[in-house]
Amino acid sequence: MTQKIIRNSNPYWINEKHDFITSFLKHPRIIHAELSTNNDEYDVVVIGTGLSGVSCVYWLRKLYPVERFPRILLLEKNVHPCSGASGRNGGFICPSYDYLADYVEDFGYENGCQWVEFQHENIRSIAQAVKENNIDCEINLTRGNVALARTQKELENIVKSYEFIKDYLEKHSNTKMSLDNLELWDHEKCQEMLHSDKFIGGLFMRESGTVWVAKLVYGLLKYCLEQPGIDLITNGKVIRIENSKNIILENGRVIIAHHAIVHATNAYSVEYMDFVRDKIIPTRGQCSRSKPIETIFWPFGLSANEGGEYYHQSPIDGRITFGGCRWRSPDTEHNNQNDSEINDLIQEEHERFFSLWHPGIATQNCTVEIEQEWTGIMAFTIDDLPLIGPLPGDNKQFLLCGYNGDGMPNAFLCAKAVARMIANDDPYKEGEEKNTITFLK
Template sequence: MTSRAVSFWLHSQDLTFQSESALPPQADVVVIGGGITGICTAYWLSQLGIRPVVLERGHLSCGATGRNGGHCVFGANQSFKASVEDIGLEETLAVWDFTEQSSQLLQEVTHRHSIDCDLRFNRLVAFAMTPAQAQAIQDNCDVMRSHGLEATYWTQAEVYQQTQCSAFLAAGVKPHHGQLWPAQLVVGLAKAAQHQAHIHTQVEVQAVTRQGKDLHITTNQGQIQTQAVVYATNALAYHLLPNLKEVIIPVRGQVVATAPTAPLFDFDWLLNDGYEYAIQRQDGRIIFGGMRWKSPTKEVGIEDDTTLNPSVSEGLKAFLRDTFTPLRDIAIEYEWTGIMGFTADENPIVGELPNRPGEYISAGYTGHGMALAIAAGKAIAERITGSAQTPIPKAFRPERFGLG
């Protein structure tokens, strides 16, 4: 596993972002992490009149945000049916409402600040490759429709009509899904926040300690005193919060980007219960990720995003080549890995940490952070400033894992 992973989303971006050369000794709020969550939180804090300091150990968007598949998957991480069975209808609908609000906010902020991040909304198609998957998809569509949500079931003949591909037995279609260039969104939001926010890259946070009401942030470039800190490091949150080590588990995903090709799909898609996922960008490139089941460990517990797993790599390329005739000779121009943060119930952890006043977290997205971070950052910022308007679903709250 020695091949270097180069993300398409990062290859042409200027992600060096330094507000000033020295860290300030004090800050209203310190946000740890310069990905979508950290920058969204800093953006909303700046909108509320707060001057946050953002600390990122690498460059902006260098973690999972700049290394994902470019999806915004709205709704629960689980299927609607599974979510209702696990947390109930009311809470499942609260999760869906939260992601719908996040979608609206995403559209508003990109329009307000003229952020060109290739944002595009589309349908999401979930393909079935086995009879069991086809039945599960049909059952899920039935449950969604019974509760007033839009969902369409495609038979095998309808799938073939849409894809000219005989590998899929059925599909479920949701009308609302997004794709975007994640790093461009982060840079755009960082620029929009910089009138208030101090953003520092290449600063590694080594410890957060409490002295009375104050929190002391120790970094490789000095200390900062604050009364509020936001942990926005997703799978790596346990590095500073050891009690999260068994709560948010790092899982490595792998993604390829093809050369531009003629339009094959007028929708985004996933299959194998979300293990595989793809978009076709407006420039014609297909971004396809997954196949981690090709690894004996399913890539669980891995934090190295600099190398590729050759078994996963071959699985990704073979699937495109063998499933879609027009892609038989398609060139793979980029391939990369990124580290997701999985929780046991597939829901993120968003809110103030129990019995740790002034310490907030938004992490553990289980691969769906892009759709959640806008609203999660807003909810955290509002709670820090005492102006909470954005409700956080109970299913996201930290206390469910007994973190106090």
């Protein structure tokens, strides 16, 4: 009997050899939970140090004076921050214009369009924070992304999404979105741009692109730890919450949160929170990164199969980052929380994807060879809506998770809304004053 080979997950974005990680881990405000069993007390404790959790602390300090929340704690279960989905993604940052037809079908015209407008405002807010804090995270919101259609049904959905946006903009002249941001592609345009005749159309979205999410998170975290009263505990795995106040760690330490607890733990929430166990479905995604390629085939990002596959090419060394193909797994990777291994069936699809769907690459004497692979755990929800806001009947615990694989276009402003909720402020008021959407009702 042949022994199955276990292939390890090796995420590129959070490799500990990167200087931004090794230098940050020396920060004096980082406390290692295993080195102490002392109990401690804080005003606000945020569990999870991915984009959601760090953004929530960032907004608490940006929006309110230190005296409002003197002591804030970020709590991470792993050895270094951003070890979960935020450090294991594909690096895209793009509003879901191409999903709008589905949003409208599921949630209604106004809600669906406002959700896309919210995502548009979200990525602009990220860009502004990056600029204000001089964060080096390789963000590029001018390269654009194209959502591609292989079938007539996919194309009809993309065209319908475009028409919804067009109609919404005509009815809402004050919106900051613009139709100039979008361009419908036909089959000929796809052939011209893609080195492929396999796609019959697409929707190109100009104000979107890519970002090194872990660098973004570490940059925001650097700002947070420079503020008074903020600590970070690593290796602090939460096993339960008692009385909406006491946070029990695996090593027996008890952290006390007097004002609020924020659960920004995405799929990990199911391990210690009864409330989310029938609402969140942990789902494993898989990405790969190729060896360097001399030819740059696409200066923009791409997605296909209704977002089931997504990829972009580095303008520096030509490496292609590719993600998706969960459909190749019999269970589509649902209820899988193991991000230490990769799925061989999905790996096979990654290896054959470009020869199948972009055969023009081979005509230029190029091949796409995988050099690095990794997995990450997303949090899908039973109703396709994120879980944002207070726990029912509990005004001290807040959820900030469940993005259904779309954390980048949603999490930053969702975190801002939760920060306002913690302070008993109106999370909608700012958007109403600025004629945009900063949170959805």
